[in-house]
Amino acid sequence: MTEIRVTPATPQPGDVFLVPVVDDQVAVGRVVTHVEGYVLIAVYPDLVEPAGAVGSLAGKQHVFLLLTFDNVLAEGTWPTVGNWRPQHEIPVPTYKVRVSPGGHYEQSIDGVVGEPLTDEEAKGLDLHTSYTPNIVPLAMRALHGLAPWLPAFDRLRADR
Template structure:
């Protein structure tokens, strides 16, 4: 998303937080939507890894933070960190600090990085002589959905899929070699997300809801989770025989039973192939 951003990370009691914590977060989100009129908008959340991250977007990060701060500080979960990001996220022009304290007065100079985009084909170093090949299939702010092929060829089968930050692409650790149309056979994944006051929903890779989950989907669908680029690299290396394959890497293996086309239908699958990442539920 273009413009400035305010990103807040709260620490919760366990990996996704308990029901009362999630309910409090969802309540805060609704209050933020009402309070930010004119200053910006609430852009979504990411639960996982022992906390929750909230994303706010607007034309002026300072004004946005001033409008949101009273509400953000009401949520009691600590420690909590805040980052004000100015302009393109790849430039890393940010001020950050404790949510309850003062932020640095000065902005750092912009750091110009390579800008990853949908369709970018990149290499993941496996060892001194080999690389795995991958593609960026969707982008939302600093998040990228990437696939890794089972052979170093663009027409090879898709082996791994992960939602991760664009750090390795922006910094050059995953060299971008070309840009091609996103593969037509991308198995867009679906997940479940439980909302205490509303039920359990089927959602896409960026958290956009399709509809309420059926009892069977509540039992079988996975929860959405993001990971570091370094973990994707380790999984790719293990898949190519370099290093140990750990159980947690199983999450990256493409599950063709849990896709948009299979669970939601071909019309929603076509919508995602058009790169519309808005709320699909209407």
Template structure:
């Protein structure tokens, strides 16, 4: 049975040896979602997952929802989004008129131009495969080698 991905859902991302990293759906987006995934690993059979701290994610990335929908990343509960979580803004080039603008997570593009310097400090919106997120978590915990591509989704305070 397919599961629906909803804002606030807490899910488990399998990492290794029966351990999962907890994630939370921050914003559902069609067949993707913005995820905040946390460093600490818990046993997959632990009962009190909602007692975990979910306010300091190590990974903050958009990914596809099929692992949740198929139950591979099981939904373990639900709770409100921590106030410390801020939605990202991205940069996008708008042609015409040929200028950078801010784009929100839902794809809405702002009406005012931003400078090339400001745009250069921002990221473009990008989605990552669930397998990439799993691999980054495994590398973060020493279960596989680290590759520099993981730097794209690991928050600066995460390593």
């Protein structure tokens, strides 16, 4: 396996990182945005050797989009190997939160609660949820038929 030098640092939008998945193959992810303690990440579908990670992104669509803890990047558990921005940036989702009484309100990725939502608007938004970083290699193994697909992985899919 190619040696990757890790310099711990605050994750930045566009940072490309590696997630160990199986043997000498990794998943490639990219930071969409960083919010205190969390990162919104896009994970791409291919399993690659670490040396070809950044080049593997050209023309690819991400398969997973999720909010997770930033410590795996900040501490170098998932090493950062470059920085890349696609021609069209991935939009940061708006979430919903239930405020009682009053129903659902929109909520930004950094937790700011905004305007009230109609029931119809609320149906189209996810609850503000973060996931353990451990779900990424599990979902990638399942995507490639190396492990069973779990219902939790459906919530990570970018195409839903």
